[in-house]
Amino acid sequence: MNSRPTFSCALLLAVCSVFWLSSCETPIDVSLPEAQALLVVEGRIEPGQPPVVLLSHSQDYFAPVDASLLGSLYAGGGAVTLTVDGVTHVLDEICADALSPNELFLAASLIGVPVEVLILSNLCAYTSLTLTGQVGSTYALMAALDGDTAYAVSKLNPPVPLDSMWFEAPGNVDSLGFIYTNFEDPDSLGNAYRWSGMRVGKDAGFLYPTISAVDDAIFNGLAFEFSQFRPVTAEDFEEGANPDEIGFYKLGDTVVVRWDHIDRGAYEAISTMEEQLQAQGSPFSNPADVATNVDGGLGLWVAYSPFVDTVICIP
Numbered sequence: 250m251n252s253r254p255t256f257s258c259a260l261l262l263a264v265c266s267v268f269w270l271s272s273c274e275t276p277i278d279v280s281l282p283e284a285q286a287l288l289v290v291e292g293r294i295e296p297g298q299p300p301v302v303l304l305s306h307s308q309d310y311f312a313p314v315d316a317s318l319l320g321s322l323y324a325g326g327g328a329v330t331l332t333v334d335g336v337t338h339v340l341d342e343i344c345a346d347a348l349s350p351n352e353l354f355l356a357a358s359l360i361g362v363p364v365e366v367l368i369l370s371n372l373c374a375y376t377s378l379t380l381t382g383q384v385g386s387t388y389a390l391m392a393a394l395d396g397d398t399a400y401a402v403s404k405l406n407p408p409v410p411l412d413s414m415w416f417e418a419p420g421n422v423d424s425l426g427f428i429y430t431n432f433e434d435p436d437s438l439g440n441a442y443r444w445s446g447m448r449v450g451k452d453a454g455f456l457y458p459t460i461s462a463v464d465d466a467i468f469n470g471l472a473f474e475f476s477q478f479r480p481v482t483a484e485d486f487e488e489g490a491n492p493d494e495i496g497f498y499k500l501g502d503t504v505v506v507r508w509d510h511i512d513r514g515a516y517e518a519i520s521t522m523e524e525q526l527q528a529q530g531s532p533f534s535n536p537a538d539v540a541t542n543v544d545g546g547l548g549l550w551v552a553y554s555p556f557v558d559t560v561i562c563i564p
Contacts, residue, residue, distance in 0.1 A: 288397040288546035292375075292390060294331075294382040295509075295553040296405065301360055302329050302340060302375040304394045307547055325373030327394035333386050340375040361454050382552065384408075390550050399546030406510045408554045409435060409442070412472075414506060416498060416562035419476075425497035427476040428504060428560055436470035441516030442508060443553070444477055449503040456480035459527050462511070462519040502562040510554040514542040518549055 292302035304327040329340040345367040348356055357364040360374055375392075382388075387404045411430050418426035434440060441464040445455040458480045478496040485495045498504060511519075521540040541547050 288392065288394055288399045288543075290390070290392050290399050290401060290543045290546055290548040290550055292401075292548075292550045293553055294388055294403075294405065294551075295555060296382045296384050296408070299359070299376045299378060299381055300331060300340065300388070302390070302392065302550075303360075303372070304329070304375070304392055306395070306397075323370065323372045323374070327375070327392060329375040329390065329392045331377070331380065332389040332391075333380070333383075338377055338380050340377050340380075342373055342375055344371060344373040346371045363453060384554060388550075388552055392546075397546065399543050399548075401543045401548075401550035403515055403542065403550050403552040404512045405552035406440075406512060406554050408556045409440065409508070409510045410556045411506070411508050411558060414558060414560045416500075416502075416560055416564070417476075418500075418564070422493075423564065424500040425494060426500075426562070427478055428498060428506065428562075429474060429476045431472070431474050433472040434465045434468055434470055438465065438469045439513055440465045440469070441511050441513060443511055443516075443519065445507045445509070446477070446480065447505045447507075448479075448498070449505060451502070452482070455505075455507055456482065460520075460523050462516050462523060464513075464516050464520075498562050500562055500564075504560045504562065506558055506560060508556045508558075510556075511551060515549065515551040518542045519551075 286306040286308070289305045289307055290302065291305075292300060294300040303323050304325075305322045325342050325344055327342070331338045331340060343356070345353060345356065348367075353364050353367055356374070357367055359376070360367075360372070362372070366372065382405050384405055384407050387402060390401045390403075392399050392401075411432050413431045415429055416426055417429050418424065420426075428446070441462065443457070443462045445457045445461060446452075447455045458478060479498050481495055484490060485492075518540045525539050541549065543550060
């Protein structure tokens with residue numbers, strides 16, 4: 250029996266199905282609404298240091314990002330005041346293109362960005378050479394830019410020391426390990442802290458781990474031990490980097506550790522931000538808005554009160 254007619258019929262039906270399905274396709278044009286641009290405040294103050302505030306506007310999620318956008322993101326033109334103990338101080342706008350080479354290096358250190366970024370972006374910041382952070386004071390910030398106004402408040406709490414720190418290799422490789430800490434929390438509920446570290450000669454500045462902020466809701470008044478891994482950097486994924494060293498400090502590293510006492514509003518904003526960053530890419534994570542301690546805008550205004558110490562990574 251000849252099966253060719255059957256095969257031809259099947260082929261004809263398949264071809265007809267393709268044309269039929271193609272004819273049923275309807276182009277779908279999705280119009281994505283533009284997100285409202287909000288004033289973004291990024292600022293900090295700490296004991297004995299002047300305040301530093303950056304102002305910008307939030308960008309649409311689907312908007313293209315290029316060098317021209319980044320270069321104009323902190324272009325200036327705003328106004329910032331700080332009210333401390335009933336006295337209002339007007340912060341000065343300082344832009345990178347008006348600074349000498351020596352002033353650029355000082356500004357880069359104060360803001361916490363590479364000097365090359367200041368030069369290429371002509372970043373403008375707001376600060377005061379006559380106002381420095383004082384423990385116990387509350388700093389109420391008001392920022393205005395392009396018709397938008399935002400407010401934020403942060404209290405500069407007293408620093409809380411870490412009792413002791415040391416390097417320890419918990420696994421089979423004695424050259425790779427974590428920084429361990431003994432800590433006794435004050436017996437006053439509501440304290441919150443943020444951890445950061447910097448390897449001398451390796452890191453450009455202090456780096457935060459994925460989860461850097463914690464409050465004393467479950468350890469108020471207790472003494473305990475905890476460990477901290479090394480924050481991941483871009484160099485960990487460069488060609489030739491050893492993936493087994495990601496998250497570990499190495500034997501011989503000298504690490505400067507900051508343990509910042511922060512207020513409750515700053516903690517809640519930082520912790521939700523870090524939770525969302527940690528959940529990126531997970532199909533089981535719940536969508537949620539990132540909290541902010543800025544009223545009328547986005548961002549963070551934080552009074553940091555640091556305890557700083559150095560750990561030399563030896564057994």
